[in-house]
Amino acid sequence: MIRYAFDSGITHFDLANNYGPPPGSAEENFGTIMSKDLKPYRDELIISTKAGYLMWPGPYGEWGSRKYLLSSLNQSLKRMKLDYVDIFYSHRPDPETPLEETMGALAHAVKQGKALYAGISNYPADKTLMAAKILRDLGTPCLIHQPKYSMLERWVEENLLDAVEKEGIGLIAFSPLAQGLLTDRYLHGVPDGSRASKPHGFLKREEITEIKLAKIRALNDIALSRGQTLAQMAIVWLLKDLRVTSVLIGASSVDQLRLNLESLNNTSFSAEELSRIEGILGGIRL
Secondary structure, eight states: OHHHHHHTTOOEEEOOTTOTTTTTHHHHHHHHHIIIIIGGGGGGOEEEEEEOSOOSSSTTSSTTOHHHHHHHHHHHHHHHTOSOEEEEEEOSOOSSSOHHHHHHHHHHHHHHTSEEEEEEESOOHHHHHHHHHHHHHTTOOEEEEEOBOBTTBOTHHHHHHHHHHHHTOEEEEBOTTGGGTTSGGGTTSOOTTSGGGSSSSSOOGGGOOHHHHHHHHHHHHHHHHTTSOHHHHHHHHHHTSTTOOEEOOOOSSHHHHHHHHGGGGOOOOOHHHHHHHHHHHTTOOO
């Protein structure tokens, strides 16, 4: 699947220290693929990783301390068999560690040559502005922000999009399909084997109400009228805003990846379509 992605023009591969399960396994697997297949193309790739969520026990195994971030980056590089990553993110703000320490660690990683750029993820607008100023003063501007953003989760529209535009920061949306809700999988309820049917994970069965399903079905009707799947429309709906630099997709098969890439065959929306979509969404939040 990674070979197909690269051959199709995808050059950005996004990871984090805790991606798995178990934590670290995604980086290890990518490192194997990198060393066997993609190593000759390293200078064509953007590889990113993050640190912020629980990775190992003890006081320095999560959040945003300098010790945790820099130790985690060293471990990530070993797992991926890399000398550097292109982007190193603070995965979430730390309520206990001064922002100056967290941003200082990102800047230090860049100055060490272990990362080329610094990024943040899951930061609200006010902390984004503060982080951007600290990094700018340290001589390592904040390159990118990675928030959760989809048709069904639109908190970034309240003030984060304005903040990144003001600071000249790019934005990469993750979870654009809302854990699979914005696909045809849930049009008729919660199917067996789906994420929502399992006792663990972020998507809970009780969150999938009849009101939400009705909205998803209505969105699906618009997508079909555009000659797209619901997932394809959900992806390009995010890209209509020029402040959104890119969208992260997580595919589980080559066919799914191919269908996601076909989203780009129709990226324009009419004013009527946007009005209908907005009327359906009605300020919905997950």
